[in-house]
Amino acid sequence: MSAVTHEEWLRRAKSLHPSGAHHIDGADEPGAGGTFAAVSPRDGQTLAQVADGGAAEVDAAVAAARRAFDTGPWPRLAPVERGRVLLRIADLLEERRAELALTVSLEMGKPITDAHDIELRAAITTFRWYGQLADKLTDESPHTAPDALALVTREPAGVVGAVVPWNFPLTLAGWKIAPALAAGCTVVLKPSENSPLSALLLGRLATEAGLPPGVLNVVNGEGPVAGRALGLHPDVDVLAFTGSTAVGRHFLHYAADSNLKRVWLELGGKSPNIVLPDAPDLDRAAATAAWGIFFNQGEMCTAPSRLLVHSSVAERVTEAVVRRARELRVGDPLDPATEMGALVGEAHLGRVLGHIGTGREEGARLRTGGERVLAETGGTYLEPTVFDGVEPTMRLAREEIFGPVLSVLAFDDLDEAVRLANATEYGLAAGLWTSDLSTAHMVSRALKAGTVWVNCYEEGDLTVPFGGMKQSGNGRDKSAHALEKYTELKTTWIQL
Template identity: 45%
Template sequence: MTITVLPHREALGLKAGQLLVGGQWGPGRDGATWTHHHPATSEEIGEFAVATAADVDDAVAAARQAFEGGWARSRAGTRISLLHRYANLLREHADELRALQALDNSVPLSFGGIYATSVGAAADVVDHHAGWVDKIGGETLPAYQGGDHLAMTFREPIGVVAAILPWNAPFLLFAQKVAPALAAGCTVVLKPSEYATFSVLRMVELLVEAGLPDGVLNVVTGPGDPVGEALITHRDVDKVSFTGSRAVGKHIVEASAGTLKRVSLELGGKSPAVVFSDAPNVGLAAMTTMGAVTLGLSGQACVANTRALVHRDVYDEFIGAAAGIAAAVTYGDPFDPGVLSSPLVNARQLERVLGYIEQGKSEGRLVTGGERLDGDLANGNFVSPTIFADVDNSATVAQEEIFGPVLAVVPFDDEEEAVRLANDTEYGLGAGLFTADGQRAFRVARRLKAGTIGINGFQIEPHLPFGGFKQSGLGREGGRSAFEAYTELKSVLMPLTEELM
């Protein structure tokens, strides 16, 4: 039977999405809308407004007015209380938000409760950054040269922030951008992905309910062109925070050059899982790696270990275990608790992934998968979990971010080769290490050129910085470093006598 998600849409009472500008919800200036089609069924889910460049102008102006009008100088206690109220509201509405996400990007409910993609993780991020509001200050420094004077530093909010979200983890990434920006005293113009808009709009409604003043957060919806382009090129935007593709990230850097906007970018990866012969449990290493590539998001996760570098002594064992995980993955209605993974987000991404799989057939041994799923799933963008073995690390499927359920397995002989292969990529977002040797674990972790390293497991933490080396991006999200990324550092000198300094 062909699956449908329309009854869930009706149960949620989904309404058309609107822009939020200066505290007022409404349509775009020209009345244009975007119709969202569900990636698992191709059914029409709903419509939301497409902002024009003039709408973006209005949103930025509202954010500027709110910034200058008092939010930047608001008391620490005001921001702390608001963010804690918001975190509590997120937790109260977690089930509703997970259901909206399933309508947006088809991430199954079974996966939406896993910490890194959960509403609870987003709430923890909000709570964590609320805790920084009254703890980030400047310094008083001793006079270095003649004269009696004070040398001081202050941290002040940057200003108006353009926050541009991807579709794959809207809860966490909304929180990672919006929470530190608001905590620091910035105002925000937010653009959600057109493939995950309804869940983000509900998160915004809850933030308004928590008591956010008008204009502090504004929302412009629609595709990257024209909406995102109008934001990143706007002369009155002080900072751009973006998570998405490397190509768009490079364009943002170029577009920001004219006004020297501050930029934070998280641009994906081709992260390795390095499995040594002494891994505590090779089957668990395979489950962790193949699970990240197939379960939940179907490999549409920037930090997923889509390259497995495996010692030859455990190579066959790893591939057999990974193939077993692939065979256990289930697809279908995201509201079905037995469904463990999602389709690709749209038809364009489906064709892209299938193209990489065809390329991979000439670059390695196809162990399993590599097909579009049909039958009851024919209306969706489903691809079976795919493993390529005996891949050279220079191959296309081992170097390029596919963003689909495809794992490339590369053999190695010793630690030096493993480190060389792991670092032989233009990306540097994350990596996983599997070994029972604690000294080796720390030794190799220090040598890998990646922003986050998991040893015998991987977890996102709200207080840990997250971001990449090399072409995986600029800056970090999470922890103190994220808060500071939304501030400017100012030095102030004050003589205490009439003597010249």
């Protein structure tokens, strides 16, 4: 990847002609709902016209998934055979890695190096990991009375509706699709209207890899239309969603208003990153804090957007973060040297700039950034932004911004740090920097977050679960625990 030049990526981009048709029942379908433009935040240019799905297209996709589950071969295949198909999907993703990375970079603004080396690596690893896991799940036979045999079997839950966001369009789709397919479910995927093209390519590659028709369907469309239709559909048994807390509430209502389908939610975050004076390396803590909030343009639910620093080292750490922010190279996502690309679109850029304006009005001190840049390109670029002097009651400290905006809050003792960290409606992730083992254990237990990173941030692999507490959602992606979302437990009691 490192040998590919900016000029070569530009050349490939010009030759890219993505198809925007839905992928339903193993074939591309134009649908009857018209089209919308997939616009690149890189330069404001249209990448493709994408089929705009509504209730009719969702009905067709769900019907295909229902047939594939009720009468098709997929749920009835030996798990090892399902695993082999998942491994073939991973292989095809690897073969088409450059094309997929380019598509992701163009449609949502991620730097091409990150799209190729991080996003695609994660997506490929996800399908490979669940492909290898598929035949290693076991049922139970609890010890009961001597004249009875009890069996607890895990069965596929049925048709899964998966609604995923644009910030990691392939990774987050994989986190839902791969375990659902491994369990024997069928899937209707509704990608974000900001990132439909990579998801459509994934659906086509999955069919090419040997998924039977109807097992994985991809329907484009707007959330309030296609997403709502999927959430309300009576033939969808499970709904898995990653996105905002506000939209997550809608899916809970849709379930209540339809068939009480199970709804699994991975929602927003306002993650604290606590730096204690005894951090093993304050410079590394500062560098990681800067990387964490500016990686992927800050468009991450786990972004450490609240930097909580002990007052004795607050200025040293803040200055190091500010220095790194000013060094970051913001620019064309197709340039391999770019470190921060474009925000996903004009509307989102406007929302982030609105938060920055609010921070100024509230009295927080803007240390660096805060302005749109490279507007002449037609793209949606923003300077890395750091505020300090932030008070816990400020909106900067409470609301998810989903952009490259860091709020620095100082504290004087450990109890105050934990109190500040937990003073949020969210509970997705947290970071802690300390050299004291007891402090690491005690604070990790006290933090209300689904993941706590100690002396690091955003580390982990497929063996560990991921998900949130409080209004950051429920259920877990990744690891064997993800299978719990897509399976039902059945008890069979045999009297001997």
